[in-house]
Amino acid sequence: MTEAIVIFLAGIVGGALRVGAPFLFVSLGECLTEKSGRINLGLEGVLVFSAMSAFGASYLSGSVWIGVLVAAATGGLLGLLHGVLCSLPRVNDVATGIALMLLGMGLAFYLGKPLIQPQAPQLPAIALGNWSDSAAVRSALQVNALVPIGLALAVFLWWAFANTRAGLLVRMAGDSANATRALGYSVNGIRIASTAAGGMIAGLGGASLTLFYPGSWNEGISSGQGLIAVALVIFARWSPLRCVGAAMMFGGAGAIGPALQSVGVGWGYHLFNIVPYVLTLVILVITCKPGSAAVGSPGELSSMG
Template identity: 85%
Template sequence: MTADQLIIFLSGIGGGALRVGVPFLFVSLGECLTEKSGRINLGLEGVLVLSAMTAFGASYLSGSPWVGVMAGAGAGALLATLHGLLCSLPRVNDIATGIALMLLGMGLAFYLGKPLIQPQAPQLPALSLGGWSDSPAVRSALEVNALLPLGLFMAVLLWWAFANTRLGLLVRLAGDSANATRALGYSVSGIRIAATAAGGFIAGLGGASLTLFYPGSWNEGISSGQGLIAVALVIFARWSPLRCVGAALLFGGAGAIGPALQSVGIGWGYHLFNIVPYVLTLLILVLTCRPGVVVPGSPGELSSTR
């Protein structure tokens, strides 16, 4: 590999991490907020797919990608709110409900999105980070999603809110001890429903980025399991919004290895490198989720020892 090819390869990895990592970032931040309140939302895969379809459809019909972004976020919030409401009922299991709503969200998206497979919707603008290079390949590799700054801002905002605001404290309290929350006169169900809805809204932004930037089209395999991977990603990030940024970039970079190799003319093993994010997910779960061991940073209500 020549020096120019190495620069193109590294730019492809870096740009790919920023491009591919954006959906991971939004979905992991949404799940982080949800789990901080003491609830798990395995329905995020359905949220991601439904919001991706809704964003694409709204952008196509309205002619504005930003209308699509808001529509996708709204669809994610609605499905997540349904999850929060159902989980607040007596004797309803979070895991089973999440799986059911994942299937519901994916089914609705596949059914309603059939007319959207062929059309092309207006796309989000790209932010160019490669102006320093004379190479068209490098400049192209370093074009990133316009939603990336919003994701970074949300990560900092959530980190600050959890540590410094009354609402953040209430979310953490509900996640650590439902009994203490009730003893102080607050509604555990209300806090968790609100946190789950807000988490769905944030995850919906990730769905919008899939169809309105990269890969920039609607099809039934658009998410590739990113909603489920986000659950492992949150564990890896130890329920910290700032660490979610690093984890999302790691997973994004892992997913960009194959395309980066192709950009320098190396086609061997392309499909093999596509499985790297899934291998990372398995490694994280094996290394962190052991019976009887509480993962550092885990909300008390989600502890494996409870």
């Protein structure tokens, strides 16, 4: 009984780190984008297209790290496209984001058809379970090598927003476009750069999907994680450090089903797979009240109608 509990808890912790990795990168990318006063609802398309690009580049080059770089570049290009389009007069961020999502998913599904069967080189795993004699525990605590990079990015963004000129400019553009212009800075330039950088970070989430867990390419690989990450940023109150906790919480929720299955509990396996989506709805209901801005929301987002 004790061993089963240890295996279950290891499954939850390992799953939080494994399943939560895409949430972490996409939420950090969206956090940076929204801090500048822009919303990118196209992150689902960015995530899926980056996942396909990472897998394809890794498969064709034989190097997993080339796949990671291509994923970041792909995400950055889609983010740049979104930023440039949204800087045009009378262009709506939300509508453009939805169009970007459809574009990214459409391109990924079309270009990725030859990649459904092949196997690509995978990211190395960080073994956190070597302290245990149980093979199940050691297997559960295999962690994506990109996770430490994501944690470092969260700390860097948190520090940069508070202590660097670039971070201050991003926050100022997000809180008051008029004040930013009055000081002689380009609001569009800051937002385009932030959206492109946010797309690059989100692209790393795509790489973690196809190059580690589940480690293959198929058209249903994302399961809406890019859209969920937008709600996750609201829940984290636009704080990079709280994005880490929120991503791990969502990852842990998604790991409940597999963790139960690992200890022989098969009942309700598919039911537990909907927990992240239920959690998203609950968070949106609690945090998004009509007529009021969420605590911590950038001022320019609060004023959008």
